[in-house]
Amino acid sequence: MVLTGADNDPVHKVLVIEPNRQLSWKTTKRVFLALALCLGGVAWYFTSLGAWLVIPFTGLELLLIGLGLYLHCCHSHQQQVIQIDAESVSICDGRLGAQQASFPRAWAKIIQTRDPKGWYPSRLFIGSHGQFVEIGKFLIEGERDTLADNLRCAIQGA
């Protein structure tokens, strides 16, 4: 998902790029709890029948589910912020607030590479003088295309 400043300032622009995500951390925890409850019920039932060996397997599985949900939650909260000033284009990590790279606006170039067979997703780079930063790796194809077009307009359209 790409968000952009609502103001119509032609010179300064801010773009925020995020992966699509539908779960907040709170709902993630709820999903995990619901699964844990169901699995716990199953494990408890079979333990009561004498098959206590089901417990370690449900436990291991819950651990894996938790890990998967957590890792993906981290991943889906990443954010790239592109700030376009009169002079420069800078890219920050939106979550850490750290600046990653900055390029002179006049020289900044947008390059989109495509797999000739359309088998792999395209990649989008921004930079100048041979130094490039990849942006929007987590976007889907259409969003990336639109982003590339809009960036080109925004940078050159000053």
Next chain:
Amino acid sequence: MSTTTLSHDEAHHHDAPKGWRRWLFSTNHKDIGTLYLLFALTMLFLGGASAMLIRMELFMPGIQLVDPDLYNNLVTNHALIMIFGAVMPAAAGLANWMIPMMIGAPDMALPRMNNLSFWILPAAATMLILSFVVPFFPGGGTQINTGWTLYPPLSVQVGMSMDFLIFAIHLLGISSVLASINIIVTLLNMRAPGMALMKMPMFCWTWLVTAFLLILVVPVLAGGVTMLLFDRHFGTSFFDAAGGGDPVLFQHLFWFFGHPEVYILLLPSIGVLSHVIPAFSRKPLFGYNSMVGSMLAVATIGMVVWAHHQYTIGMSMGAVTYFMIGTIIISIPVGLMIFNFIATMWRGSMTFETPMLFAIAIVLMFTFGGLSGVMLAVVPADMQYHDSMFVVAHFHYVLMPGAVFGLFAGVFYWLPKWTGHMYDERLGKIFFWTNVIGFNITFFPQHFLGLAGMPRRIIDYNVMFTEFNVISSVGAIIFGLSHLLLLYIVIKTIRGGKKAESRSWEGAKGLEWELDSPPAFHTWTVAPQVK
């Protein structure tokens, strides 16, 4: 993230790995989907070969081809390979290919885990095949003569090949669980903005439910077979009555997994049907909400009726009544699903390409299998049907149309999308007719065999059962050989053919057919929140 140096070349070519590295280290959902599908195709032929051997042996009374233990081992292997090697990976292949495309996600949620969950499969298949091969070598112990249900105490008698099998089942379980976690996270978290759960394509819904079912039941099977391993080697007696254990406990553990497993095999194909039938009827799916609801109902009720596979173990009357009523109740949501499919076809503008032909065959034959399932659910009558050839006929009528034909329909439906080429429609139709007719000749007579008194899993039978076995075996030859045509069609389509358009079918709907023209519900509208 750091800056990279881009040369002129890189700007135009992709830096994806080539050759075997592309496949071994792949984290791309399309590559992994392809791997899953190819693996499933291979296993389909392996499992099919064992089925052919079984039918050859049963062609005539007497023991001609294999010895009894080898026969029982073939029965075991046919089931395990077809379920864990062919149907589940094929469904997972479809999921990998289609889910990200359908919900507008760049890839699966956990690509590296995706890679792992596929590459466990060849290892597991190797273990499975080893369990079959090992007894042929000196010191290899006896063959697995238990059937796929692995009931103790018989499975405790078996030699070391059972240990291989237990290990293989563990691996297969890990693979399924990893794939399920991946699919659940993808579906819950990575849908395109605006795609609410109740707007999700049906195929995604079916896989969401399937993945939940897998997560709930796989640990129980893992626990069960581990207890079997302990009984075999570490002197425990979970299932040994002489040591205070309970042989029936394993059956409960097994069928708690085994019955939902049926729905795990079935649901993805129902999902495929919910795309194929509307596409070729040129009309939206009838009753999306009731489809989702009935699917959830099937999954929920299906979790708690496992013991209808064990009516003959001598449960109390209260218990069997509960399991009987529960099982019969399942016919309500399943009936609603079938009704929705027919109502989708009703007043549509149908054309009959291969996917649609398979879809119609599923509606008809799955109904047939489902109805014989209602007969089997009736406890007193099941006292007769249980473990007879009638059961064999019933579950092949459920699983072949319900699972395998659904996958065939899906493969033919999406093959143009995957390969960029149209398949040969004429060959596809020939394949459909030989396949379906062969299937019916094979399995329809087995109903009569069962009623007349032929138990399942016997290598040799009395002359009174000859006629129908002959018919069944002749059908099996047609049915088995027809799959060579499938192989030919698939390879031919991969190599080339008429160029497929991005919307390959006139009536096809869904994000996956619009990849070149993305939907408009994203970006550039919401105010940003930047520090």
Next chain:
Amino acid sequence: MIRIPEYQTPALRKKNLRLVWLLIGFALFIFFTSFPFWTGLFRIVGNQAAG
């Protein structure tokens, strides 16, 4: 005469034909390895003809 569609290049056609032969070979393999099946079938048909 079989009409060859324009998308089917001669090289592709050759490759596909080779695959057809392979599959026919496999079918024959199954055909011959199921020898007991066919002898049994002929015996039954023979019995039937003989009354």
Next chain:
Amino acid sequence: MIDHHIKYQQSCPTPADSSEASTGYLSKGIGGLALSISGLLAASSVHAEYGINFPEPAAGVAREIYNIHMLTMQITTVLLIIVFAFVFYSIYFHRKSRGFEADQNFHKSWFGQWSWVIVPVMVLGVDLTIAGKADAVLKKVWEVPKDEKLLDVKVTGHQWWWEYDYIDSGVKVESRYIPEEESGDLYLREVDNRLVLPTHTKIRFLHTSADVLHAFWVPELAVKKDAIPGYITETWAELDREGVFRGQCAELCGTWHSRMPIVVEAVSPERFAAWTEEQKALKLAALAEASVDKQWSMDELMERGKTLYDSKCAACHQITGLGLPPAFPALKGSPMMAGPIADHLDIVINGKPGTAMQAWGTLNDLEIAALVTYERNAWDNNTGDVVQPADVKQAR
């Protein structure tokens, strides 16, 4: 013994009353379809009739089950025809090649809005019909009648033969399959000793197993219950006609699962009583013979041993003594045969835990002596050892 009237070809049932006439008609219709298929394929005409449905029940329980089977089959056939009719109507009329325009608003009509209620209610109606009848039948079938004098028969499954204990009279029958040379067309449907049961008597079957799972299934009696080691499950039946009824073991029990036929011979209570007395007398005679303090000659023991071996041991170790390694070791040339007699006796009497070798301690001393003597001298084992019943008695 009792006359063997062979009756293994059962096909369409004879309608017992008018309500079942349609039932028979239906099954004949389906059967006719199958027959025409088999006729096309030129199947054997040796058998005039094909088994396409359950054989004619021979017990009240089986009759109930048969009726519910026919009822559910009729209901499902009707449902199937309805579904097929709708699908084929739709296929014929609602297709593009006929120029039919798709009705895009079909799912928005009142029917589309409410079908999710209408259809489940209709299915529920059918379900309740089936479940109601099934529940009524279940009550009659499931619970063994109480407070009544029942004839108890304990059915024990072994790998791969059946043991029937008539608990009241102490008579014990061991029932094994007969090789094809002797049984002919009844191969795998005939046994050496049948389970003889009286008609018009309530019989309780107590199922259990000595090794792995088995299941006792005779379609005419309609009692299928798993034989589970450590468990006793029960079923009951009251036979209402005389005859020979055949079934097979229905739970996969290992290598020779296919060779566990069950043959029930139903006779009048009077003849059953006579048969019981005869069996008792035979058993007493055998016991007397075994306990006679007599030195048996090698030839006598070998002759008895061969009969015993061929019926009791040959299923696993084979008539040739070559066994089916690795599950069933060869006895021919085995070091056990040339080794100490005590070890040999021990394994025969107590079995070998963890393997399919069961304990044969229930045989009497003479039988074990004959068996061991035979094994040690047959198939060129020629140890020359002669084991006497007294040796066995000592070894126990």
